[in-house]
Amino acid sequence: TLVTAGVYLLIRFNNLMVDTFFLKILLLLSGLTMFMAGVSANYEFDLKKIIALSTLSQLGLMMSILSMGFSDLAFFHLLTHAMFKALLFMCAGMIIHMMMDIQDIRFMGGMSNYIPLTSICLNISNLALCGIPFL
Numbered sequence: 001t002l003v004t005a006g007v008y009l010l011i012r013f014n015n016l017m018v019d020t021f022f023l024k025i026l027l028l029l030s031g032l033t034m035f036m037a038g039v040s041a042n043y044e045f046d047l048k049k050i051i052a053l054s055t056l057s058q059l060g061l062m063m064s065i066l067s068m069g070f071s072d073l074a075f076f077h078l079l080t081h082a083m084f085k086a087l088l089f090m091c092a093g094m095i096i097h098m099m100m101d102i103q104d105i106r107f108m109g110g111m112s113n114y115i116p117l118t119s120i121c122l123n124i125s126n127l128a129l130c131g132i133p134f135l
Contacts, residue, residue: 027067033060091122
């Protein structure tokens, strides 16, 4: 929540940073953040850590959008990310609850047979966070 609040403050005060060297550094750091979070999520087995690392990657994307000067697009991405990431966390909580508090994804095969609505919502949320149009 605090990182999202920081992104919101940078969006609000973006007019003060137009054409500064800070935006070039922000673009470099946000690209590095997206890359490192994506690579780290690929080697993780804990469901909540994977979702948290994808959040970090999405925040890096918001910062790169902001550093290129598209503050309205960054704000729209912040709002849609908040909505679909909340849905993703609720679905993950349901899955963890159904698995008797096991968060390891290696034990979660065939979950769509037992909880189909949660699986559908999880897939819709993942597709929206991947940037599929009309979501």
